[in-house]
Amino acid sequence: MKNIGLTPGKITVPESKTLEEFFKLPYIEESPAWEYINGEAIQKPMGGGKHSLLQKRLVAVIDALGSNYEAFPELRCTCGNRSVVPDVVVISTNQLPLDESGDIISSGIDFAPAWVIEILSPSQSQTKVTGNLLHCLRNGNQLGWLIDQSERSILVYQPNSLPDLLAGKDILPVLEDMNLTLSVDEIFAWLQRKN
Secondary structure: OOOOOOEOOEEEOOOOOOHHHHHHOOOOOOOOOEEEEOOEEEEOOOOOHHHHHHHHHHHHHHHOOOOOEEEEEOOOEEEOOEEEOOOEEEEEHHHOOEOOOOOEOOOOEOOOOOEEEEEEOOOOOHHHHHHHHHHHHHOOOOEEEEEEOOOOEEEEEOOOOOOEEEEOOOEOOOOOOOOOOOEHHHHHHOOOOOO
């Protein structure tokens, strides 16, 4: 991992500190990806096994619906002078950016996705992740989840309302035209392995 600057996992973009300068940095797509927030390039922490399993299951469940939406893990979203790589984004299929051959472009999207799901990693700042979710809401996002593994709870963000803290048997809101019913307990049950 390249680490330029004074703090591990964080650098300051040289000179102008613009989004354009950030996109010229050669290492922003390394794993884990780098994000551009408030003039700084910040590398996301590695999530670990629980994080990866939740991410995998969420994408599979959402894609299995056969709705007008598609879920993507780790897709770059750039809007409102910020470039972030949420754990899962859900995009309307008619908004997928395609190249001349009809393939999805590899550079990510330049709009806020309909739904953003973040899974809080132990070393990740909840404030920073919440800031990214709020930024997406301000730029057209319809729904955000912040999954907290240690608390077994999910903070739900929606436009024009206070966040909801859901736990246990609480049913999670999804996008309006999705036929999906999931409780918080059901999501965390995905982590359990039977011998």
